[in-house]
Amino acid sequence: MELKGATWKFGNDVDTDAIIPARYLNTSDPRELAAHCMEDADPQFPQKVKAGDIIVAGKNFGCGSSREHAPIAIKEAGVSCVIAKTFARIFYRNAFNIGLPIFESPEAAEAIAEGDQVAVDVEAGIIRNITRNEEYRATQVPPFMQRIIAAGGLINYVSERMKGNGRV
Amino acid sequence: MGMTITEKILAAHAGKESVQPGELVNVRVDLALGNDITAPVAIREFEKIGVDRVYDRDRVVLVPDHFVPNKDIKSAEQAKSMREFARKHCLTNYFEVGRMGIEHCLLPEQGLVGPGDLVIGADSHTCTYGGLGAFSTGVGSTDLAAAMALGETWLKVPESIKFIYHGEMPEWVTGKDLILYTIGKIGVDGALYMAMEFTGPAVEKMSVDGRLTMANMAVEAGAKNGIAAPDQITRAYVEGRAKRPYTFYSSDPDALYAQIHEFDVSKMEPAVAMPHLPENVKPVSQVAGVTIDQAVIGSCTNGRMDDLREAARVLKGHKVNGNVRLLIIPGTQEIYRQAMREGLFEIFLDSGAAISTPTCGPCLGGHMGILAKGERSIATTNRNFVGRMGHPGSEVYLSSPSVAAASAILGRIGAPWEVK
Numbered sequence A: 001m002e003l004k005g006a007t008w009k010f011g012n013d014v015d016t017d018a019i020i021p022a023r024y025l026n027t028s029d030p031r032e033l034a035a036h037c038m039e040d041a042d043p044q045f046p047q048k049v050k051a052g053d054i055i056v057a058g059k060n061f062g063c064g065s066s067r068e069h070a071p072i073a074i075k076e077a078g079v080s081c082v083i084a085k086t087f088a089r090i091f092y093r094n095a096f097n098i099g100l101p102i103f104e105s106p107e108a109a110e111a112i113a114e115g116d117q118v119a120v121d122v123e124a125g126i127i128r129n130i131t132r133n134e135e136y137r138a139t140q141v142p143p144f145m146q147r148i149i150a151a152g153g154l155i156n157y158v159s160e161r162m163k164g165n166g167r168v
Numbered sequence B: 001m002g003m004t005i006t007e008k009i010l011a012a013h014a015g016k017e018s019v020q021p022g023e024l025v026n027v028r029v030d031l032a033l034g035n036d037i038t039a040p041v042a043i044r045e046f047e048k049i050g051v052d053r054v055y056d057r058d059r060v061v062l063v064p065d066h067f068v069p070n071k072d073i074k075s076a077e078q079a080k081s082m083r084e085f086a087r088k089h090c091l092t093n094y095f096e097v098g099r100m101g102i103e104h105c106l107l108p109e110q111g112l113v114g115p116g117d118l119v120i121g122a123d124s125h126t127c128t129y130g131g132l133g134a135f136s137t138g139v140g141s142t143d144l145a146a147a148m149a150l151g152e153t154w155l156k157v158p159e160s161i162k163f164i165y166h167g168e169m170p171e172w173v174t175g176k177d178l179i180l181y182t183i184g185k186i187g188v189d190g191a192l193y194m195a196m197e198f199t200g201p202a203v204e205k206m207s208v209d210g211r212l213t214m215a216n217m218a219v220e221a222g223a224k225n226g227i228a229a230p231d232q233i234t235r236a237y238v239e240g241r242a243k244r245p246y247t248f249y250s251s252d253p254d255a256l257y258a259q260i261h262e263f264d265v266s267k268m269e270p271a272v273a274m275p276h277l278p279e280n281v282k283p284v285s286q287v288a289g290v291t292i293d294q295a296v297i298g299s300c301t302n303g304r305m306d307d308l309r310e311a312a313r314v315l316k317g318h319k320v321n322g323n324v325r326l327l328i329i330p331g332t333q334e335i336y337r338q339a340m341r342e343g344l345f346e347i348f349l350d351s352g353a354a355i356s357t358p359t360c361g362p363c364l365g366g367h368m369g370i371l372a373k374g375e376r377s378i379a380t381t382n383r384n385f386v387g388r389m390g391h392p393g394s395e396v397y398l399s400s401p402s403v404a405a406a407s408a409i410l411g412r413i414g415a416p417w418e419v420k
Helices: A030-034 A069-076 A089-098 A106-111 A143-151 A154-164 B005-014 B039-049 B073-088 B103-109 B124-132 B141-150 B175-186 B208-221 B232-238 B305-315 B333-341 B344-351 B401-410
Strands: A002-009 A054-057 A081-084 A102-104 A117-121 A126-129 A134-137 B024-028 B031-035 B060-063 B118-121 B135-138 B152-156 B160-166 B195-199 B225-228 B259-264 B271-273 B281-283 B294-297 B325-328 B376-379 B395-398
Touching (some): A081 A106, A081 A117, A089 A143, A089 A154, A143 A154, A154 B141, B005 B118, B005 B135, B005 B195, B005 B225, B031 B039, B031 B141, B039 B073, B039 B141, B103 B124, B103 B208, B103 B333, B118 B141, B124 B208, B124 B225, B175 B259, B175 B281, B195 B208, B208 B225, B294 B305, B305 B333
Parallel strands (some): A002 A054, B160 B259
Antiparallel strands (some): A117 A126, A126 A134, B271 B281
16 A cells, blocks of 8 residues: 655654644544644644645654544544654554554654655555655564554454454 | 563563563553543444453443543533443442542552552553552553453563662652653653663652652653552552552562663752653752742642642742642542641642642643643643643643742742742
């Protein structure tokens, strides 16, 4: 699968309060969350972002709260994937669990400029900068997490496992 | 080769003799926790799995604490969905308003977590229970849903960082100050994916409340968990409380650490983390003079008895500055009652403070003390990100309870010894 879109750049330590402020967490409706996605980092982002666009950020993206509302808001806003130098650990798990593709690539995070057209080969973990004609590599996803992705998220994975045990 | 306390707890829950950093393990979960923000999403996902019951009705704990007492209609709907789920599945440990507390103050107090436990919670500050010698870590709602069904979860065994705190803690220096200096030294991703192990004479003398505060903020350095080895102080705390058997683990002398950091606490003064990251830490004397509009004493970080006593010691006989609102939020109903019995409420009320029922409220900008544009708060909470306590144009400074109390009196950030 290839994901392709224009990029939006953010800095280091983008926290989950910036991704989706707690003042909007009185709902878990994905549409409502998406309407405020990244609002405290860039108030115009929910209006500007287009389907397929890619977020590119520095180190420790998604630090702070465990709120799964953060990757849900990003996914529902139409963002096809997030590329960062590193991800905070709960955000990392949450993104896989809900099916938001994320790629760790210090090289890509450094080289990509806002607005660059980027295409990502999901399986190979190769990030192609169409604007600059460059290519970067993402860190390999552990095989166990690839199985979660292949199952279509953690819930499907668990459901299949429990069917095997005769518990469903 | 020896193992760290974190590795030992993970090995025990994976049914293995030993584990090594980097290894993926499937572990038994002693307790799975959710709150009124994260549980509604977990419940939605749980219902997709297709099981008709949770793995153990005694071990799935739901605590409404973030937006309760319900702050608006939407919050009321979320709290209701959680309450209905708790009833449907006959959960033993659902804590209603009036009988609840901030989850990470409540669970240790109620003896629901103990040394050697493995706990996951859909709340990033679940790492708090490391203060009792448990392995505990925050996860998202979908991970919680899976654990509610399976009674297990997968974890990557983290590398450990050892922190050694030498020396005698000076007056007014607390666990909060130690953890703030630690985050200031290693940064908000300094322990990313790793275990933070707190050791040394200063920790060995520290109360359980202080250790819970330190472990609580491990996530603020990106850590998977924070942990202190249980000892006689821990035993005195858990005896008579623990609802399940517990196990004391400690690191082997030849355990391997990715890093070791040493601190001399004897020269420290109370710390303040400036906006907008918990790593922006300075000694209080270097921040003194910054005017404030609000002071918040409470939260899962500093809402326990030690914290309220420390605040009362500063506030006694003093008035809150005319330009400041001081909000005091005891962490649980029990803490509320105990503070009242000890006469702390008299001191707080005489000073001109507002006392609230337990809630996370202002810490995450939920309710009960939201900041307007341009306003500034000192708070004993755990995060000072942009917009954390309200308007994106407001500011939060993090500190210990004594510094927050002193600042409320002074009308500006200041140290407790400045209050005359």
